[in-house]
Amino acid sequence: MLTNAPRGTKDILPSQVESWVRLENKIRELCEIYGYEEIRTPTFEHTELFKRGIGEGTDVVDKEMYTFTDRGDRSITLRPENTASVVRAYLQNKLYANAGLVKLFYIGSMFRYDRPQAGRLREFHQFGVEALGEKNPAVDAEIILLAWEFLKSLGLDDLTLKINTVGCPECRPIFRKKLTEYFTEEADELCEDCRRRLEKNPLRILDCKIDGLKDFMDDAPKIETCLCDDCREHFNAVKKFLTAADVPFEVNPRLVRGLDYYTKTAFEIQYAPLGAQSAVAGGGRYDGLIKEIGGDDTPAVGFAAGLERILLALELQKNLPASNKKIAAFIVSGGSAAEVYAFKLLTDLRRKNFSAAMDFGKKSMKAQMKAAAKSGAKFALIVGEDEAANSTVTIKNLETAAQEVVPLAQVSEKII
């Protein structure tokens, strides 16, 4: 179908662009306050970058990437997320030089071959933030805070912030092993998906909507009992900072992340009314990623937020501002003799920075007046053969219906 955009993609129409721009402005404003600088990375990267970064075995890499071979026989992938690219750019451009902590943000489209649903598109837009080069838990808190304040400042209520720690390469394997052992014994009770997860990612079983309610879940191993001292202290510190900043959070020991690179802090902000796709922002610490991609061992934290979902949430909350675009003047011309005169007036006004419009359809004056009223213009500038002959303009105030004839030169003063 030539007249259908590919599945899972959407046009952002003029009537919607205002909301997008407002979102983007808010992002830039907030990032400036928090000291994050914008970075723009390519829309596609070498496939290997995502395989390494996100991790083979994850759904994103295994079944959701738009991967193709280019004409030079390179395997290329449309970015399914932007953290790996940012890290790559950080290393390639040596952004770490002369800088302790590098704080970056991005806005852009990401691509995932998923089954489309409300709030889940194949091309979607994310705003994300990355702080590279610091292991202090205060940075985790700063990142979470930025995400939280961002959503709050848009006017979203009913947000819930869930945090957890997923450990580090030292302690996570211990936890993982305990989980595998525990759930292997309960394998008969597990749902189909979870039996699969048992091998692949036993942490996910904790998150299961079906098995999560079953009795044996209460006695499942808890991450707290496995954490190493470093991870425990780190998590406690994050909580302390969040409390100090008055951010209400909920510790959810079952919260896990789907990408391999996460360590220690993991968080998610949900807007429940969105239904199945309720996660509006998510992120955490990824201390292992930079080394994985070939840099020095460098700690980092970040998050990403889904812009379509945020817009959906704002819509549900009826928090999208009504458009109030108004033009200053609408020119109504009568008779072909006046058309050139009208066109010149239109041009003069625009050169003086007035937003002016006229109807080029050669309609009746009545129709043009209708169009003027509908345009929301405050003034209709009526120019017919009389006005053209005398170099005047009839100005009609469309709100009061008052009307006067003024010399052409005075028009711009009269319509301010």
Next chain:
RNA sequence: GCGGCUCUGGUGAAGUGGUUAACACGUCGGAUUGUGGCUCCGAUAUGCGUGGGUUCGAUUCCCACGAGUCGCCCCA
């Protein structure tokens, strides 16, 4: 990738196995000579997601595909 539901004009929608597919909004035009928002009048789908099939005949029945939507999965 799996399962359910849906698909009629610009929009919201009603409707039927059989010559003109309601209604409303919108849009366009008109209600005498150069003037809007109210009112009134008129026009506006040869077409019912696409392609097949059943039938004398299908928008109405069946199948496939497509798109949307909800849930699962995944995630932002």
